[in-house]
């Protein structure tokens with residue numbers, strides 16, 4: 001592992017960033033959380049979290065234990081407590097008299113809308129829980145969810161939680177192949193899907209991918225529950241597939257939520273690691289809900305009576321789990337859920353939605369902000385965005401220019417911006433300014449939240465002094481931390497806890513500035529970040545090599561102005577394929593075919609931006625591919641130090657091929 005991804009250029013730029021924006025006085029005066037939270041948490045970290053757990057959640061059995069880390073690196077939080085996640089997200093708000101409050105303003109891409117109150121949500125989730133029970137789902141089971149971003153996605157997740165089953169949401173943009181692997185790994189008995197969803201004005205089928213995944217064999221799937229979204233023709237398998245409209249819609253709205261142990265699995269979510277096989281990140285109930293609920297209050301300053309919150313993430317990613325389904329609903333928030341792309345029908349769709357619903361809190365990704373910058377400020381300028389009072393960013397480092405644009409153009413130079421660092425594995429926000437406390441620096445996540453301990457270490461595991469860079473680690477267990485990798489405890493230990501024994505290694509490079517504030521610098525492993533989505537170089541390499549014409553492949557994440565990084569692949573073709581391409585002039589076809597092949601194997605988000613056919617790859621004498629050099633080529637730089645290459649002429653050939 002090296003720090004080559006950390007990028008010295010970006011480090012240099014960031015060193016010159018000196019602007020800072022203190023919270024507006026009226027915001028600070030009304031903020032949910034003030035500076036005293038840091039002191040409270042520092043005095044007694046565990047009691048701080050125990051207080052949050054009791055204040056923010058309703059427990060059917062109170063806990064007496066707070067943290068038990070005797071089974072490190074697997075933590076137990078609030079271990080002898082019992083609760084139900086769906087009850088916390090829905091029922092108790094109805095019981096408290098907020099049944100008429102809107103939980104979800106749904107906006108479909110074609111312009112259809114639905115308003116779902118907390119009372120409606122309680123009925124819907126209860127019906128879905130009864131329907132899942134009828135399909136054989138029991139406490140402790142796993143259910144796969146493969147849906148577009150429609151309310152049923154949130155309802156299905158909560159219905160699983162209501163019966164004490166873990167959901168495994170698979171992003172609707174993933175392929176049948178990826179879905180198949182995830183269903184098998186999680187041993188899901190039921191899949192919840194839809195006929196299709198709307199994307200860029202088209203009805204895109206989803207159900208056929210589920211059929212294809214199950215047809216590959218080896219899955220324990222007994223039933224498929226199908227939401228009707230687009231109304232397109234959909235094949236149904238008798239005895240296996242049922243329509244949501246025939247089962248959920250007709251089920252009873254009475255359902256008793258199952259109280260589970262705080263450590264009962266709430267969900268598994270697959271994410272890319274440094275090997276080809278995605279990791280099933282496992283989260284449990286009590287700690288996850290505590291920290292997601294706390295961070296919505298503290299970082300987004302949510303006031304459930306008056307705010308309209310919008311997190312633009314899909315529920316297929318962790319941000320959609322923590323900051324669409326659980327964190328906001330546990331707080332009783334009113335939120336917007338938008339199905340489609342930001343440019344359908346026009347490039348001002350998001351800003352139109354903000355104005356229409358009076359969104360006050362917006363949480364999105366740097367790639368979306370950079371895309372909006374590219375489209376021009378005239379588009380947001382057409383709409384009244386004055387309702388916005390807080391802006392959040394997540395998913396990748398946000399460059400200071402994008403941060404400033406977000407603040408000025410979207411936030412009217414008024415709304416605080418919070419850059420929030422966290423991961424699928426951390427479950428909830430870990431490092432972020434507090435909007436009523438911190439003087440925000442453009443491009444920095446700045447400070448570990450109250451109750452969170454982080455540091456930046458050098459190669460030898462020593463904390464770096466202020467003004468220096470190194471590896472980001474978390475030094476104390478936190479409530480929403482993953483409890484492991486599904487079915488692979490050893491990989492959990494090896495991936496996160498062996499680089500710096502006793503500390504959680506996040507895989508990110510970071511720098512502490514002269515004030516000790518943290519600046520994230522990107523991944524230091526073979527994980528890429530494309531539009532805020534994690535993809536593994538190895539996974540895409542395996543997909544390429546699985547194509548019959550490919551002999552060898554190397555993939556790098558190259559810097560991209562909009563998507564942060566872009567996938568660039570270098571492939572060596574098998575001799576037969578090279579001959580064929582030469583004879584028939586099929587070179588371009590091979591590249592197109594390989595790009596489609598990757599989309600089919602993993603999903604369209606993994607499609608390489610470019611594929612270069614090369615004769616050799618740069619390797620060390622021990623046979624390790626030097627991706628650093630390929631990245632130089634992909635980013636249009638002269639290749640760096642080639643002295644450790646087995647054959648130093650290889651880079652010359654590749655660079656010539658590139659410019660030729």
Ligand code: WTA
Pocket residue numbers: 271317318319393394395396397398419420421422423424425445506507508520521522523529532533534
């Ligand atoms: C990156 C998304 C810089 C980081 C919640 C991390 C960030 C990976 C930030 C996790 C941020 C996320 N600044 N980098 N504010 N937020 N990252 O699991 O590299 O999809 O390790 O979770 O995204 O991606 P994941």
